[in-house]
Amino acid sequence: METSNPRVQSFGQTEINWDKLDKTKFYGVGAGLFTGVTVALYPVSVVKTRLQVASKDTVEKNALSVIRGILKADGIPGLYRGFGTVITGAIPARIIFMTALETTKVAAFKMLEPFKLSEATQAALANGIAGMSGSLLAQSVFVPVDVVSQKLMVQGYSGHAKYSGGIDVARKVIRSDGIQGLYRGFGLSVMTYAPSSAVWWASYGSSQRVIWRLLGRVTDPEKAPPSQGTIALVQATGGIVAGATASCITTPLDTIKTRLQVMGHDKRPSTVHVVKKLIAEDGWQGLYRGFGPRFFSMSAWGTSMILAYEYLKRLCAKEEEMVI
Template identity: 80%
Template sequence: MAASSLGQTTEINWDKLDKTKFYVVGAGIFTGVTVALYPMSVIKTRLQVATKDTVEKSASSVIRGILKTDGIPGLYRGFGTVVTAAIPTRIIFLTALETTKAAAFKMVEPFKFSEPSQAALANGIAGMSASLCSQAVFVPIDVISQKLMVQGYSGHEKYNGGLDVARKIIRTDGIRGFYRGFGLSVMTYSPSSAVWWASYGSSQRVIWRLLGQGTDREGAAPSESTIMLVQATGGIIAGATASCITTPLDTIKTRLQVMSLERRSSARQVVKSLIKDDGWTGFYRGLGPRFFSMSAWGTTMILAYEYLKRLCAKDE
């Protein structure tokens, strides 16, 4: 099977999708995935904002603490806010991702790079562009949801839901309060998205070659289970790569976003505090949950996403 034939077998381009079906069915699928994996975000966020005096400093202790005080609902603090905004954010992200990826592949094709390199560049450009386009919607939701995730934890203020958070942010900071850590958010999520999609795109090509696919010789098309296994493996590799590279910036961003007006610090002060309390390892607080979260989110999301594309492909 030739490389181009393999690409046509395992990938469905943007122009081949029924867009209405893609958005409607996708909203349901991604909401379900968010329900399943959201608790990992809560645990990761709490670990990142923990101070040196906080008793709960491991993922297991955070889980026990949440279940003891709030039960299962405690693992879903801020979920309503996130799921409400997830649909428009996801639409913006996926539209930008697919349209940019198609253009990026055409842009890098004349350079005659290897197929994994072409996939890494095109997917990386698309991932970064999609993240940049969706940040304007995502960052305010991120700020509100993270404040809800850590309320009452390690001295953080308590709220009566997302609207209460929004009112207090406007009262103290105005609209700009919703964009606290926006620069760091862009610096975190855009490279993270670029690394994730670049790793995913290139690792798939490498795996296919290791399996004997993507060569010039003819052969049977891979089964759907094989395709899903390769995609899942690519998702795990991408999640591991992105989490290791971007966790320090994510820790700083999270701390800035959850601070109250009275405890406000600059990014430089947050860095100094982390080094003072835990040394350089402080920047990797929550790495375990973030690694698991990004790998689980990435693998589940990509399988759901690729399944959604197959489901919404136009009949030839």
């Protein structure tokens, strides 16, 4: 397909836009693919959450001790507490996110065209806007899932209540706080995940362009199409950069949000109270509790997710649009 836009020529060989996808296949295969990635990385979320909610006198002060404690008490299933709830809510949330991400990204690129920005800047802005839009819409579904799953992750740990399952958690939260109880921390979730998603996708989009430029793909667009291995390596590197950047910026908000969401029904601390308590216990570094697992989670999840996502787009590209 011919185009006079040099930016499309430069990166058209490595990117597949929304209008080139078989949507039915995209949603169906995507649900299975992302479920697999979630299975692989879910234990990291459990460890991160436990570190973030641990009280000052908790013996387990690092990720390895948390893992040992979980395995000793519950075995491998302990690393998957709340998993069923997450998967149930994650599928519709991901559909919403992916749809909003791709459609908004196309619109944002068109909107930015007249400004004649550099390739990396345009990609950062368009991807950042798309990532934030997708996250804002997905949070309406995912926050209740997050509240329930995190209570299951920490049940019986460091003084937290025990539950018989996700439905039991939801029933008790609604009985105590009403429907709004399932949206506890919604504001902070939006403040955490929307900027995190914006930073992640902006970093990913711009870092890809920078890497391709370093490889000479922009300066010499007549080169033969890059191999699938090269494309995957560039995308994986972009995912690592994006995950590292986003985790450094948003971990404090994630720690505060997690603490608010897992508090018992009789405890209704304010955000300010949670911040003061964290600082009183551990100093300012208390805001970075669980940073190691979160850093690893966002980098590993980001890299795995983006490779799976880009593979999914290639797999679901309409045949007549696929690049040979």
